Amino acid sequence: MNAVLQFMKDRMRKAVERDRRAERYVETASRFLWRWRESWLLAFVAFVALLDYASTYAILALSGKSYLNEAGSLASWALEKGGFAGLFLADLAAVFAISLVAITLRFVLFRFGFRGFGRAAFVFLLVPYAVVAMVAVINNLVLAYL
Numbered sequence: 292m293n294a295v296l297q298f299m300k301d302r303m304r305k306a307v308e309r310d311r312r313a314e315r316y317v318e319t320a321s322r323f324l325w326r327w328r329e330s331w332l333l334a335f336v337a338f339v340a341l342l343d344y345a346s347t348y349a350i351l352a353l354s355g356k357s358y359l360n361e362a363g364s365l366a367s368w369a370l371e372k373g374g375f376a377g378l379f380l381a382d383l384a385a386v387f388a389i390s391l392v393a394i395t396l397r398f399v400l401f402r403f404g405f406r407g408f409g410r411a412a413f414v415f416l417l418v419p420y421a422v423v424a425m426v427a428v429i430n431n432l433v434l435a436y437l
Contacts, residue, residue: 350435365385
């Protein structure tokens with residue numbers, strides 16, 4: 292039994308060493324995507340989400356184009372059930388949920404000593420959301436002028 296435990300302990304040690312070697316490359320990739328502080332990424336995600344909501348409100352409520360609608364299924368449902376207040380709450384809940392997951396994962400990885408992986412997980416969770424939200428804002432702006 293002792294040999295099995297020693298074997299497992301040795302395997303775990305080798306896995307941690309392998310992860311430590313790969314950590315700097317993963318952190319470098321995360322710095323390529325977002326080179327600034329992580330707190331600024333949270334602020335940027337909140338700003339882009341607010342822009343998404345404002346542009347959606349402008350295109351649907353203020354443009355006078357009745358043939359336009361919300362394309363996202365969750366956002367469309369929230370808009371149908373609660374109006375623009377419901378859409379705002381749905382957007383707020385989505386941003387809060389993804390930010391909470393990113394912050395929690397970063398905290399856990401930092402606690403285990405994997406600072407590079409913690410930063411990378413944080414960036415790789417939030418940057419795709421920000422990109423999709425920016426595409427939605429651009430789409431709303433294009434639709435406003437068509």
